[in-house]
Amino acid sequence: MATISDVAKLSGLSKTTVSRVINNHPYVSDKKRERVLKAMKELGYIPNPSARRLRGQLTTTIGVIVPRIVNPFFAHLVNSIEQAAYKKGYQMLIGQSYEDKEKELAFLNLLKTKQVDGIIMTSTENDWDIIESYNEYGPIILCNDYINQEVAPMIRLDQTKGAYLGANHLIERGHQKIAYCTGGLFDEQGKGKDRNQGFQKALSEAGIKINPKWIFIDQHTIEDGKHVLRQILEMEDRPTAIFTGSDEVAGGIIIEAKEHGLLIPNGLAVIGFDDQPIAEILDPKLTTIRQPVDLMGERSIEVMVELLVNPEMEIRNYELPIELIVRKST
Amino acid sequence: MATISDVAKLSGLSKTTVSRVINNHPYVSDKKRERVLKAMKELGYIPNPSARRLRGQLTTTIGVIVPRIVNPFFAHLVNSIEQAAYKKGYQMLIGQSYEDKEKELAFLNLLKTKQVDGIIMTSTENDWDIIESYNEYGPIILCNDYINQEVAPMIRLDQTKGAYLGANHLIERGHQKIAYCTGGLFDEQGKGKDRNQGFQKALSEAGIKINPKWIFIDQHTIEDGKHVLRQILEMEDRPTAIFTGSDEVAGGIIIEAKEHGLLIPNGLAVIGFDDQPIAEILDPKLTTIRQPVDLMGERSIEVMVELLVNPEMEIRNYELPIELIVRKST
DNA sequence: TAATTATATGAAAATGATTTCATGTTCTTG
DNA sequence: CAAGAACATGAAATCATTTTCATATAATTA
Numbered sequence: 001m002a003t004i005s006d007v008a009k010l011s012g013l014s015k016t017t018v019s020r021v022i023n024n025h026p027y028v029s030d031k032k033r034e035r036v037l038k039a040m041k042e043l044g045y046i047p048n049p050s051a052r053r054l055r056g057q058l059t060t061t062i063g064v065i066v067p068r069i070v071n072p073f074f075a076h077l078v079n080s081i082e083q084a085a086y087k088k089g090y091q092m093l094i095g096q097s098y099e100d101k102e103k104e105l106a107f108l109n110l111l112k113t114k115q116v117d118g119i120i121m122t123s124t125e126n127d128w129d130i131i132e133s134y135n136e137y138g139p140i141i142l143c144n145d146y147i148n149q150e151v152a153p154m155i156r157l158d159q160t161k162g163a164y165l166g167a168n169h170l171i172e173r174g175h176q177k178i179a180y181c182t183g184g185l186f187d188e189q190g191k192g193k194d195r196n197q198g199f200q201k202a203l204s205e206a207g208i209k210i211n212p213k214w215i216f217i218d219q220h221t222i223e224d225g226k227h228v229l230r231q232i233l234e235m236e237d238r239p240t241a242i243f244t245g246s247d248e249v250a251g252g253i254i255i256e257a258k259e260h261g262l263l264i265p266n267g268l269a270v271i272g273f274d275d276q277p278i279a280e281i282l283d284p285k286l287t288t289i290r291q292p293v294d295l296m297g298e299r300s301i302e303v304m305v306e307l308l309v310n311p312e313m314e315i316r317n318y319e320l321p322i323e324l325i326v327r328k329s330t
Numbered sequence: 331m332a333t334i335s336d337v338a339k340l341s342g343l344s345k346t347t348v349s350r351v352i353n354n355h356p357y358v359s360d361k362k363r364e365r366v367l368k369a370m371k372e373l374g375y376i377p378n379p380s381a382r383r384l385r386g387q388l389t390t391t392i393g394v395i396v397p398r399i400v401n402p403f404f405a406h407l408v409n410s411i412e413q414a415a416y417k418k419g420y421q422m423l424i425g426q427s428y429e430d431k432e433k434e435l436a437f438l439n440l441l442k443t444k445q446v447d448g449i450i451m452t453s454t455e456n457d458w459d460i461i462e463s464y465n466e467y468g469p470i471i472l473c474n475d476y477i478n479q480e481v482a483p484m485i486r487l488d489q490t491k492g493a494y495l496g497a498n499h500l501i502e503r504g505h506q507k508i509a510y511c512t513g514g515l516f517d518e519q520g521k522g523k524d525r526n527q528g529f530q531k532a533l534s535e536a537g538i539k540i541n542p543k544w545i546f547i548d549q550h551t552i553e554d555g556k557h558v559l560r561q562i563l564e565m566e567d568r569p570t571a572i573f574t575g576s577d578e579v580a581g582g583i584i585i586e587a588k589e590h591g592l593l594i595p596n597g598l599a600v601i602g603f604d605d606q607p608i609a610e611i612l613d614p615k616l617t618t619i620r621q622p623v624d625l626m627g628e629r630s631i632e633v634m635v636e637l638l639v640n641p642e643m644e645i646r647n648y649e650l651p652i653e654l655i656v657r658k659s660t
Numbered sequence: 661t662a663a664t665t666a667t668a669t670g671a672a673a674a675t676g677a678t679t680t681c682a683t684g685t686t687c688t689t690g
Numbered sequence: 691c692a693a694g695a696a697c698a699t700g701a702a703a704t705c706a707t708t709t710t711c712a713t714a715t716a717a718t719t720a
Contacts, residue, residue, distance in 0.1 A: 005677095016679090016701080047443075048443055054381050068409065075405045082399070082426050092423070103416070222611070255610070281612065344669065344670045345670085346671080350669090356667085380705085380706075384706080
């Protein structure tokens, strides 16, 4: 690989001048700039990022933590982040936390060692106190997941409203016996908590009591959804509708219902969350709450880049619209 | 951040000795090693990767190129690669080529600038002549996609056999009028070509002629599949079965068939490729050809790590098993 | 016991960039 | 036209590490 010295030698100028051209510093005459550019092209010169980093320059790499990339919601989110990053000349380093605290910390360490300029977290496993300690090494922003304090920029949705819209829709369809199925645990913080609140608000406004037997926690996959449906079938007093925290779980419920001859939506109305491609594939098609994934990715990169340019930037929340998509499963 | 000099100062030893401890060089006395380790722990010292890279050390980062991460097949592949890489202490840098030659080259440049130790390509957009020119900067291995020369290690499946199995299955079910739907173009190299051959072999063995009107090329998404079905419905002479290059396209066909009241498999038998989660979700469940994604990811990392340790390693192919999964769509 | 050889350690060079400082030229401005 | 400001250039320092070279001591061998 050609180095800056090679370029300097070939162009008959100093490394300093070459460096100035690379970083388009103003004080370079047009003639010499031309000579440098010509030499650079001739040698196929690319500045060595390790050397630039060592001098405290930016890495033009942004880290993204996701729980698991095979979850289509996160695949889409990662996709939109990567697209936006590429447009701005950034690379994307991906890490899967697999809901493991250690893995999350291992990834945050990349910030400490300046391998990434900043990190976008789409989920958080550790407490914020711990994550915060990495913040001094570079910006951390939360996208999708969030916590209820204004400590870092957050790209978030009004989850409370989303859950409220969904629950309300079920109530309007005449349901009184509504089950609830969440990805998190019940006393959690952030996203899950807000959804719980929205759900509860809708029900209490309609004067409906929540039956604790109809609450399912820690449900994530299609398999989990199937299992939930089997549990419901065994109940004496069954719910007539179920609100789920993800399209995948909703999908599992619908697939298993078909297996057991339970009709959707007449036997059980099902509502999902995310509006993933699967929502259109299921039969019946899934009523769900759409999260504007592309917007979230784009906005995250925008905020990250601003923050890298101006680290003193004001920390605030960016709330994006959330929307109910009514299809055939309710 | 603490530097190696800080550790040297605190431990009262030289940078050299500290470096020796970090890289566990043999010639360090146990006593001093202890002192260094203690100082390192006390300062929370982590070596600066940029500086190490600059000195020509490995980056412990492996680049992975995928066409698009939202394609569940590639999401799973990336997942298995990341898992395997993490276990061996490597990070994974992802780039989406979006089937764009420029983007692919931009990513290959990371090798040139030593930002990654090696690159795993799960698809290739540029000709091998061009890709090969990056090979001198670090190992490139092909996983999933491949070319028909032994120029780089390839983790591949016997695609010819896969397509043969699928086509044969349709023929055994009594079909004579079989359509073919591929992701690539028709005269392509590598994966697509082998599949074409397998398909053709099965048909010619059964004495069946291929109807060129029933060949669909460049089909990738669910939407593409829907479109294919509409085209079939408009034909006077319709096929009774269709072989597709991906579960997603097959899914689109099945969904659209339902929309038009065409029964699967009686009106049209459909066979997919990949055995993605969607295959189990579709109604009827999809007959498909399973690719051992987890194995492919694992093997790729194994080979990559070996190759990094011993760059002179013999180049060879690693062929993994491929399998027909019969469900309800045929 | 003298001569190798293996073990231990550190000073200084090297890696490839950017930044600081010094110096010289050209342009404004009073 | 003198003096200060703006422009243009390069030598050398700097970033955090590894590697080379030099040197000293301990262990082995002849």
